Amino acid sequence: xxxxxxxxxxxxxxxxxxxxxxxxxxxxxxxxxxxxxxxxxxxxxxxxxxxxxxxxxxxxxxxxxxxxxxxxxxxxxxxxxxxxxxxxxxxxxxxxxxxxxxxxxxxxxxxxxxxxxxxxxxxxxxxxxxxxxxxxxxxxxxxxxxxxxxxxxxxxxxxxxxxxxxxxxxxxxxxxxxxxxxxxxxxxxxxxxxxxxxxxxxxxxxxxxxxxxxxxxxxxxxxxxxxxxxxxxxxxxxxxxxxxxxxxxxxxxxxxxxxxxxxxxxxxxxxxxxxxxxxxxxxxxxxxxxxxxxxxxxxxxxxxxxxxxxxxxxxxxxxxxxxxxxxxxxxxxxxxxxxxxxxxxxxxxxxxxxxxxxxxxxxxxxxxxx
Numbered sequence: 615x616x617x618x619x620x621x622x623x624x625x626x627x628x629x630x631x632x633x634x635x636x637x638x639x640x641x642x643x644x645x646x647x648x649x650x651x652x653x654x655x656x657x658x659x660x661x662x663x664x665x666x667x668x669x670x671x672x673x674x675x676x677x678x679x680x681x682x683x684x685x686x687x688x689x690x691x692x693x694x695x696x697x698x699x700x701x702x703x704x705x706x707x708x709x710x711x712x713x714x715x716x717x718x719x720x721x722x723x724x725x726x727x728x729x730x731x732x733x734x735x736x737x738x739x740x741x742x743x744x745x746x747x748x749x750x751x752x753x754x755x756x757x758x759x760x761x762x763x764x765x766x767x768x769x770x771x772x773x774x775x776x777x778x779x780x781x782x783x784x785x786x787x788x789x790x791x792x793x794x795x796x797x798x799x800x801x802x803x804x805x806x807x808x809x810x811x812x813x814x815x816x817x818x819x820x821x822x823x824x825x826x827x828x829x830x831x832x833x834x835x836x837x838x839x840x841x842x843x844x845x846x847x848x849x850x851x852x853x854x855x856x857x858x859x860x861x862x863x864x865x866x867x868x869x870x871x872x873x874x875x876x877x878x879x880x881x882x883x884x885x886x887x888x889x890x891x892x893x894x895x896x897x898x899x900x901x902x903x904x905x906x907x908x909x910x911x912x913x914x915x916x917x918x919x920x921x922x923x924x925x926x927x928x929x930x931x932x933x934x935x936x937x938x939x940x941x942x943x944x945x946x947x948x949x950x951x952x953x954x955x956x957x958x959x960x961x962x963x964x965x966x967x968x969x970x971x972x973x974x975x976x977x978x979x980x981x982x983x984x
Contacts, residue, residue, distance in 0.1 A: 625747070626747075627725070627744060627745060627746065628744075628745070630744050631741060631744050631745065634741070637657055637946075638946070640652045640654055643941075643944065644944075647941075647944055649944050651944055652944045652945075653945045653946065653964065653968050653971065653972075654946045654962075655945065655946060655961050655962040655963075655968065655972065656947050656948045656960075656961075656962065657848075657962065658813075658922070659842070659843075659846070659848050659962065660843060660844065660845070660895060660923065661962070661964040661965055661968060662846060662894070662895050662898055662965065663846050664845060664846035664847055664881070664885060664891075665845070665846075665884065665885050665887075665888035665891040665892075666888070667884045667885070667887055667888045667891075668880075668884045668885050668888075671880050671881065671883070671884035672877055672880055672881060672884075675876065675877065675880045678876065679876060681876075682872055683874065683875050683876035683879060684876070684879065685871050687705075687874060687879050689879065689883050690707070690854075690879050690882050690883045691705050691707075694854060694886075697886065698826050698856060699826065700826060700829070703859040703862060703863075704829070704856055704857060704858065704859055704862055705856060706862050706865050706866060706869065707854045707855075707873070707874050707879075708852075708853050708854065708869070708873060708874065709851045709852070709853075709873050709874060710840060710842060710851040710852065710853045711738075711810065711838050711840050711842075711853045712738055713853075713873060714838055714854075715738050715739060715742055715777075715808075715810070715838070716738075716742050716745075717868045717869050718742075718775065718806070718808060718836060718855075718865065719742035719743060719746050719748075719775070720742075720868045721864050721865050721867070721868050722774055722775055722806050723742075723743060723746035723747075723748040723775060724746065724748070725746070725747035725748065726747070726748065726749070727746070727748040727772055727773075727775075728748060728750075728751050728770060728772045728773045728774060729743040729748055729749070729750055729751065729773075729774065729775045729776070729777060730751045730765055730768060730769070730773060730775070730777070731743070731750055731751065731752055731753070732752075732754075732755055732760040732761070732777075732778065732779070733752045733753065733754060733755070733954070734755070734784055734785070734952075734953035734954055734955070735760075735777070735779045735782055735783065735784075736777075736779050736783050736810060739777040740752070743775075748774070749772070751768055751773070753768060755785065755787075758782075758785040758918045758926075759782070759785065759787040759788075759789070760778055760780070760782055760789055762789065762793060762796075762797045765797075766797070766800065769801075769802070769805070773805050774805060774806065775806045775807075775808060776801075776805060776806070776807050776808070777808050778807065778808065778810065779810045779812070780794075780809050780810065780811060780814075780825075781811075781813045781814070781816070781817060781920075781921040781922050783812070783922065783924075784926050784948070784950070784953050784960045785918050785920075785926055786813075786918055786919070786920030786921050786922040786924065786925065786926060787921070788817060788819055788821075788822055788921050789823070790821035790822065790823065791821060791822065791823035791824065792821065794809075794823050794825075795828070798828065798831075798832050798835070801832075801834070803832075803833065803834050805834060806835075806836060807832070807835050807836070808836045808838065809825055809828075809835065809836070809837050809838070810838045811825060811837055811838060811839055812838065812839070812840045812842070812843055812853075813843060813921065813922040813923065814839065815843065815844035815892075815896060816843070816844065816896065816899055816920075816921055816922050816923050817921040818900065818921060819919075825837050826856060829856065829857065833858045833860065834861075835857065836855055836856075836857040836861060837855060837856040838853065838854075838855050839853060839854050839855070839856070840852075840853035840854075841853065841878075841882045844892060844895050844896065845882070845886075845892070845895075846885075846895070847881050847882060850875075850877065850878040850881050851875075851878060852874050852878040852879065852881070852882050898963075898965070898966075899923050899963050901966065902964065902965075902966065902969045903920055905966070905970070905973070906925050906927075906961075906963070906973070909973045909976075913976070913977070913980065915927055915928055915929065915930065916928040923962060923963045924960055924962045924963060925960070925963065926950065926955070926958055926959070926960045927958060927959065927961075928955075928957055928958045929957055929958065929959055929979075929980075930957055931957060931979070931980075931983055932957065933950045933951050933955070933956055933957055933959050934949045936949070936959055937949040937959060939975075939979050940972075940975060940979075943975060945971070945972060945975060947960070947961045947962075947972075948960040948961070
């Protein structure tokens with residue numbers, strides 16, 4: 615046996631994957647800038663926080679933390695089954711949507727298969743495809759919207775998964791029920807269609823699909839939902855999928871047996887009980903978007919009407935420069951360069967005070983650059 619110091623080689627599929635770059639934390643930015651207040655509007659979190667019922671439910675559940683959590687998510691499963699009108703066996707839970715997306719790829723992708731991904735969209739779809747040694751087929755949006763026609767044209771015998779973020783991140787656009795049903799009628803049943811609906815709660819545009827009803831007709835559809843956005847539970851890391859019982863049965867072969875912690879399950883279940891807070895969050899977001907639309911129109915800036923808790927707009931300036939100017943003031947936003955939109959920025963909708971500060975800062979930046 616050789617005693618050399620040869621380094622163990624990772625799988626070749628990992629060669630094209632870059633390590634995930636994490637966003638700066640609020641605490642790290644405070645230290646760097648030497649200021650106490652940081653407004654984080656780069657990650658599409660809910661700055662309204664979460665329901666007071668969550669805090670109380672967690673307080674009452676603290677005594678049981680020395681035991682393993684319920685790997686079946688029984689209470690949360692029962693609540694969501696009733697909410698969506700599906701069987702309990704149609705639900706799968708994950709450590710946020712990231713894990714669920716990974717589970718889907720591990721279940722269905724083999725080396726040489728193809729994933730179709732609209733771009734720009736959520737980047738993790740590409741990562742999990744490459745992890746499995748499969749090929750990414752990246753297709754452009756049309757007018758900032760997922761283009762189902764170009765997806766149809768690029769389906770091959772090797773297509774295994776089509777990933778669609780609806781509403782789409784980072785553009786906030788939607789596909790309608792009519793568009794999706796027409797697409798599914800032609801889609802081969804052996805291809806999985808993943809509808810990532812992380813932002814579904816915020817949709818205001820008419821025609822959005824009753825996606826759960828699609829499952830009655832199409833066994834190859836998987837829906838993804840999260841508690842990270844409207845429910846304000848991003849730190850708890852909990853999301854869920856809805857699919858046919860047969861699909862969930864296969865996904866559970868890959869899922870870690872205990873993948874959602876007890877506090878996350880408790881928080882998610884409690885958040886579903888507070889519809890008043892839920893409605894408050896949606897109304898706050900609606901008013902925030904209205905303020906952005908009004909101000910951006912007055913400034914003559916192009917923007918994409920959003921069905922999410924963020925807005926994408928064209929500053930006419932270098933996106934990294936604009937992001938840097940905001941950063942100096944302790945306001946974290948996202949440059950559009952990483953989305954192939956070099957003069958655009960994406961900003962999460964915050965509280966009214968935060969939104970007003972962001973827009974006043976934008977006016978200052980535009981005046982200085984004029």
